[in-house]
Each structure stands twice: as C-alpha cells, then as structure tokens.
Amino acid sequence: FxxxxxxxxxxxxxxxxxxxxxxxxxxxxxxxxxxxxxxxxxxxxxxxxxxxxxxxxxxxxxxxxxxGFVDTHTHAPQVPNIGTGQQYELLDWLANVTFPTESKFQDVDFAKRMYKKVVRTFIDAGTTTCCYYATLHLEASKVLADTVHEYGQRGFIGKCNMNHDSPSYYIEPSVSASISATQSLIAYIRSLSRASSPNAALGTPQPLVQPILTPRFAISCTASLLSSLGDLAAEDPDLLIQTHIAENPSEVAYTKKLFPEAGSYAGVYDQFGLLRRGTILAHAVHLTPPEITLIKEKGVGISHCPTSNFNLRSGIAPVGKFLDEGVRLGLGTDVSGGFGTSIMGEVRNASVASKVLQFTKETSGGGAAEESKHKFENKQLPIPTLLYLATLGGASLCRLESHIGxxxxxxxxxxxxxxxxxxxxxxxxxxxxxxxxxxxxxxxxxxxxxxxxxxxxxxxxxxxxxxxxxxxxxxxxxxxxxxxx
Ligand code: GUN
Ligand code: FE
Structure with a gap:
C-alpha cells in the first residue's frame, strides 16, 4: 500500500x-x-x-x-430488535425486548440467517475485531462462531451463562448444564480455528476466532454458577471474560441485595476470581472509587458504551476519571442497548458524553486547582484519545495490543x-x-x-x-x- x-x-x-x-x-x-x-x-x-x-x-x-476498529462489547442476537424499545430502562428493557428476541435463537436456522447479516454488518462498519455475546444456546453460539470464522473477522464469541432471574422460556436449567455447554463451545471454537483457519498453516500467531467466558451479569447467575465459571477461568488463564457492571442504579441495588457479602458490584466478580487482565466489563457507569481501584489493580478493562448509556438512560460513565486512574478502556456498541453497529457512533457519543460532563462540571463550579490534577476527567476527549479508544485501547482489553490496533x-x-x-x-x-x-x-x-x-x-x-x-x-x-x- x-x-x-x-x-x-x-x-x-x-x-x-x-x-x-x-x-x-x-x-x-x-x-x-x-x-x-x-x-x-x-x-x-x-x-x-x-x-x-x-x-x-x-x-x-x-x-x-x-x-480496523475494535468493538469490545456487543450482542449479536440483539441486532434484530435494534432501534426499538427505547422507552425502557435496563431491567424492563431486558424483560420486554431483549429476552423475547434472544430466545428465538433456539431455532438454529433462524440463527444462521440472522448471524450472516449481523456479521456482515459489523465487518462493513469497519469492526475488524469484535467481542460478541451470543445467546444462552450452544448450537446458535456455534453458528455465530462459524459465521465469524467464515467471513474472516477477528472475534471473541461467548455463550451467555444465565441460570437465575431470567424468564422461564429463556433460562438455563442448572449450573452443570450451563458449564458443560460453555466447555463444549470453547472446545468447538478452538478446534475450528485449528482445523481450518485460512492462516493456520502460515503461522498466524493468534487464531482469529476465540472463545470468551460470558456470565451475562451477576443478577442472571447464581453464586454457584459464578463459582464454577471462576474455576474454569482459573484452569484456563488464556480465556478472556466479559460481563456487565454497574450499568443502571436499579441493577446495582438489586445486585447488592442478591450478593450482600460481596461488599460491592465489582466485589461479586472478584470473589469468584473473574476479575483479571483480559476481563472486559461493560458500562461501569455507577462504580464507587474503591471499585475503580480494584479494577485498575486487577488490570481489568472497561468497555465504554456511550450510545447505550444514553439510550437506556443509564447515565454517563466517568471515562476521563478512568483514564486518569490508568484503567484500560475501549469502546463498545452494546447493540441493541445501543442503536448503532458502528464504532464511529461510539466515538461520536463518547465525545458528546465527555462534553456534557465538562459543561456540567463548569456550571457547577469545579475548582481550577482541583482540575489541574486531572488530565482527562470532566474534559472533552480529544480526537487522538477517541481514535486510541477505538483501536489500540480496544485491542488492549482483548490482550491483543501487540498484534492489532x-x-x-x-x-x-x-x-x-x-x-x-x-x-x-x-x-x-x-x-x-x-x-x-x-x-x-x-x-x-x-x-x-x-x-x-x-x-x-x-x-x-x-x-x-x-x-x-x-x-x-x-x-x-x-x-x-x-x-x-
Ligand atoms: N445487562 C445484562 N444483559 C444485558 C444486555 O443484554 N444489554 C445490556 N446493555 N445490559 C445488560
Ligand atoms: Fe451489553
């Protein structure tokens, strides 16, 4: 070139x-x-x-x-309902919009048809690496992995683990069923990239398609399931992990009620060994300072999903603060909490979100001395920072910064x-x-x-x-x- x-x-x-x-x-x-x-x-x-x-x-x-862009958080099976249900906040939106749509992927033929369109859309939007949530279905999750593999995108594919507080038509029956389906998917994806990656024979250092552990969020998993997933993670240090954290105030309150002994939302994941380098936490709108410190110390990455955070009225994540603290940060479309499949949409809304924080701070009179300690907090994110988050920052969340970005x-x-x-x-x-x-x-x-x-x-x-x-x-x-x- x-x-x-x-x-x-x-x-x-x-x-x-x-x-x-x-x-x-x-x-x-x-x-x-x-x-x-x-x-x-x-x-x-x-x-x-x-x-x-x-x-x-x-x-x-x-x-x-x-x-190429790195999308560090999105839901492939939510593309069918993108742009609808925007009147809801998170928990009602999951119940009324998301779970009914995701449950349709029980039908493998439906999954084949949909995932072809979905993966083509993400690739053509410039996303060369994508962290995908599939549904809870093993077979449909394999279809997503097949499609990403066939189309030649770099991607991480996870089957949602969810055995708690989900509707009866869309829930896993037991911890053992959830774990064994997860293990099957991991093995399937790894055999896929070994067997027929177009680059395998040529010594490509990283398989293009890789598995990722995907406990949906704390609310949808029992302690016993999270504990077993922690065991899987411990046996397999290379596995990436993705989940949601502190997206919405009602979600945070309910999580604390379910796991009172954990002390905090981040504490829930930490107590089960799920916070480490290569864990990607989406949203992080409502974290407390000790949680931010824990996340930083564990080398965990945060996926900033500003379109979704606006759209589901979740709030504005303090990403300038995360950057000042040295937390790894990337961008995520979070379809269909977010209504766009393009990381460029996240760049735009990350910029707008940072400007909103800046003028909110200015009108509430933040002291100049206090300000100067902070390079990014409550300031507009400049173009180089936005570009970094869309590329190298995202790569770093996936532990791929020496390969891509x-x-x-x-x-x-x-x-x-x-x-x-x-x-x-x-x-x-x-x-x-x-x-x-x-x-x-x-x-x-x-x-x-x-x-x-x-x-x-x-x-x-x-x-x-x-x-x-x-x-x-x-x-x-x-x-x-x-x-x-
Ligand atoms: N929390 C748990 N599941 C989901 C989901 O599908 N989307 C978003 N935005 N948050 C979640
Ligand atoms: Fe999400």
Missing part, C-alpha cells in the same frame, strides 16, 4: 503519514513499512526490500489507511481503506486535495488536511466511506468488496 496512513500511538497521539509505504506478507502480518517515501523514490525503496509494484495498491486523493512490522494487517468518494454522504471539504503523494515542501499542508479528513470521517462519515476492510491481510469487506455475501 502506498499513500496516506494514520497510525495511533498513545492515548494522546497518532502519526499522520502522507506518503507511507506498507507491505503485507503471506501470513497477513505487516512485513515492513517505510513511513515516508517520496514518489520519485518509490521504485528504489520497493527494490531495496526485494519487492515490486506488481501488487501495489496506490491510494487515491483523500484516501487513507486506518487500523496500529501499524508496525510484525503486527497483523487489520485495516480500513477510507475513501471520501461520494461527498454527498457527508465528508465535505473543499474538494481540492493536495495530500496524495505531496511534494517534499507540501508535507505540513498534507498532514493538516489528513487530520481534517480523519475528524470528518469519524464524525460525519459512514460505512459508505469504508471502501475496504482487511483482517489479517485478507480483504473481507467494505463498500467495494465483492468476495462473497
């Missing part, structure tokens, strides 16, 4: 590379990259690396490469080719683009322009601007993808 690239680096910085040359090898990893190659040096640099321009993709005016030799090529083609869909500008292969003296202007394109893309772009989606070097989706449906 030769052209503009944006490369996230830290919570507060990314590199803008107007003339980047990046080579992807047979394994789908990035073989080498040269950050700045002048057009007249292109052939020579290719030759130095023993390459030719035979397979060169030259980016056009306004196009740029971006690492940015471009570097040896990392997987999980990438989006962004195109402003079709300015009618929102990526407005002067229409006069300089930045395609700028001359040496045009570099600064080009960088400024690419920065503008990035901001426009994140805030007014949509999947029509995501021209190609690559996972592990394989072209798997995007607007001009014609590979398969």
């Amino acid at each position: 030769y052209g503009a690239a944006i490369n996230p680096q830290t919570l507060t910085s990314y590199d803008v590379l107007p003339r980047c040359l990046l080579a992807v090898g047979h394994t789908g990893n990035i073989d080498w990259m040269v950050e700045d190659v002048a057009p007249h040096d292109l052939q020579q640099v290719l030759a130095q690396h023993g390459s030719s321009d035979e397979y060169l993709v030259e980016l056009k005016d306004g196009e740029f490469l971006l690492p 940015s471009f570097a030799p040896g990392k997987s090529f999980d990438a989006l080719l962004i195109s402003p083609a079709g300015k009618q869909i929102g990526m407005w500008g002067s229409g006069e683009s300089l930045h395609s292969r700028p001359k040496d003296n045009e570099q600064e202007v080009a960088k400024k322009e690419i920065n503008e394109w990035l901001e426009r893309f994140l805030f007014v772009g949509d999947d029509r601007n995501i021209d190609r989606v690559y996972v592990q070097g394989r072209w798997v989706g995007g607007r001009s993808f014609t590979g398969f449906q």
Whole structure:
C-alpha cells in the first residue's frame, strides 16, 4: 500500500503519514513499512526490500489507511430488535425486548440467517475485531462462531451463562448444564480455528476466532454458577471474560441485595476470581472509587458504551476519571442497548458524553486547582484519545495490543481503506486535495488536511466511506468488496 496512513500511538497521539509505504506478507502480518517515501523514490525503496509494484495498491486523493476498529462489547442476537424499545430502562428493557428476541435463537436456522447479516454488518462498519455475546444456546453460539470464522473477522464469541432471574422460556436449567455447554463451545471454537483457519498453516500467531467466558451479569447467575465459571477461568488463564457492571442504579441495588457479602458490584466478580487482565466489563457507569481501584489493580478493562448509556438512560460513565486512574478502556456498541453497529457512533457519543460532563462540571463550579490534577476527567476527549479508544485501547482489553490496533512490522494487517468518494454522504471539504503523494515542501499542508479528513470521517462519515476492510491481510469487506455475501 502506498499513500496516506494514520497510525495511533498513545492515548494522546497518532502519526499522520502522507506518503507511507506498507507491505503485507503471506501470513497477513505487516512485513515492513517505510513511513515516508517520496514518489520519485518509490521504485528504489520497493527494490531495496526485494519487492515490486506488481501488487501495489496506490491510494487515491483523500484516501487513507486506518487500523480496523475494535468493538469490545456487543450482542449479536440483539441486532434484530435494534432501534426499538427505547422507552425502557435496563431491567424492563431486558424483560420486554431483549429476552423475547434472544430466545428465538433456539431455532438454529433462524440463527444462521440472522448471524450472516449481523456479521456482515459489523465487518462493513469497519469492526475488524469484535467481542460478541451470543445467546444462552450452544448450537446458535456455534453458528455465530462459524459465521465469524467464515467471513474472516477477528472475534471473541461467548455463550451467555444465565441460570437465575431470567424468564422461564429463556433460562438455563442448572449450573452443570450451563458449564458443560460453555466447555463444549470453547472446545468447538478452538478446534475450528485449528482445523481450518485460512492462516493456520502460515503461522498466524493468534487464531482469529476465540472463545470468551460470558456470565451475562451477576443478577442472571447464581453464586454457584459464578463459582464454577471462576474455576474454569482459573484452569484456563488464556480465556478472556466479559460481563456487565454497574450499568443502571436499579441493577446495582438489586445486585447488592442478591450478593450482600460481596461488599460491592465489582466485589461479586472478584470473589469468584473473574476479575483479571483480559476481563472486559461493560458500562461501569455507577462504580464507587474503591471499585475503580480494584479494577485498575486487577488490570481489568472497561468497555465504554456511550450510545447505550444514553439510550437506556443509564447515565454517563466517568471515562476521563478512568483514564486518569490508568484503567484500560475501549469502546463498545452494546447493540441493541445501543442503536448503532458502528464504532464511529461510539466515538461520536463518547465525545458528546465527555462534553456534557465538562459543561456540567463548569456550571457547577469545579475548582481550577482541583482540575489541574486531572488530565482527562470532566474534559472533552480529544480526537487522538477517541481514535486510541477505538483501536489500540480496544485491542488492549482483548490482550491483543501487540498484534492489532496500529501499524508496525510484525503486527497483523487489520485495516480500513477510507475513501471520501461520494461527498454527498457527508465528508465535505473543499474538494481540492493536495495530500496524495505531496511534494517534499507540501508535507505540513498534507498532514493538516489528513487530520481534517480523519475528524470528518469519524464524525460525519459512514460505512459508505469504508471502501475496504482487511483482517489479517485478507480483504473481507467494505463498500467495494465483492468476495462473497
Ligand atoms: N445487562 C445484562 N444483559 C444485558 C444486555 O443484554 N444489554 C445490556 N446493555 N445490559 C445488560
Ligand atoms: Fe451489553
């Protein structure tokens, strides 16, 4: 690939590379990259690396490469009811909207039809890595894993564990049934990626599809089930874990009533050994300071789901505070608590949420001295931070930050080719683009322009601007993808 690239680096910085040359090898990893190659040096640099321009993709005016998005929390079986039931708060929404929809995945043929559409939608939205909740059904969860595997997305798939406080038509009959179905799914997913991953023979370091333990949330699990899941986790330190935490005040109160001895919501998961590096906790809107400290100390990650938090009136998670405390943070669509399948929607609402906290704080008169200790708390999240959360931050929640989330030799090529083609869909500008292969003296202007394109893309772009989606070097989706449906 030769052209503009944006490369996230830290919570507060990314590199803008107007003339980047990046080579992807047979394994789908990035073989080498040269950050700045002048057009007249292109052939020579290719030759130095023993390459030719035979397979060169030259980016056009306004196009740029971006690492793929990481969605750290979503529910594949809730896509069918996306955008409905928005009058409810969490617990009523689960009872009236979510559980009836999820229960339909008892029907494996329904699951096959739905999950094809669902996975295609997430890929085309630019999500190259996705942490999926399936339903409680083993067979339908396998179908989701098959589909993610077949379509070539990187994903974590978990079967919900729920044997308590769920409707009679949608509940697991016993701890042993829940655990044995979970073990079956883990084994199934691992055999799937060993047997037929297109990259397996080529030594891809990470299987693309992996299992993840998924106790739905404390309310839907008995202590005995959580304890058995903790045992599974202890035997298998590589397993990721995902669940919900402190989303809604009624949920928090009920959880404390069910588990009075745990001391706090986070304490429930901790007492069963479920808080560790590789645990992803969604929402975290109503945590107490000791819970935040516990989460930080355990290396646990938080999935910030701002669209859902607005939509179900859950509240605004204090993500600036989490960042100041050094807590790992990523973004999650939380479909269909959230009404969008795109991480760009989460970038927008994370920005709005941070601005709401900022002006609420300003109008309530926070002291300047107190403010200065905090880099992120109650402040608008800047673009580099939002981009980081959508890429490297999410990768870090999945323990994949050395594999994905940015471009570097040896990392997987999980990438989006962004195109402003079709300015009618929102990526407005002067229409006069300089930045395609700028001359040496045009570099600064080009960088400024690419920065503008990035901001426009994140805030007014949509999947029509995501021209190609690559996972592990394989072209798997995007607007001009014609590979398969
Ligand atoms: N808590 C338990 N289950 C769910 C769910 O499906 N969505 C959300 N947003 N919160 C939950
Ligand atoms: Fe959720």
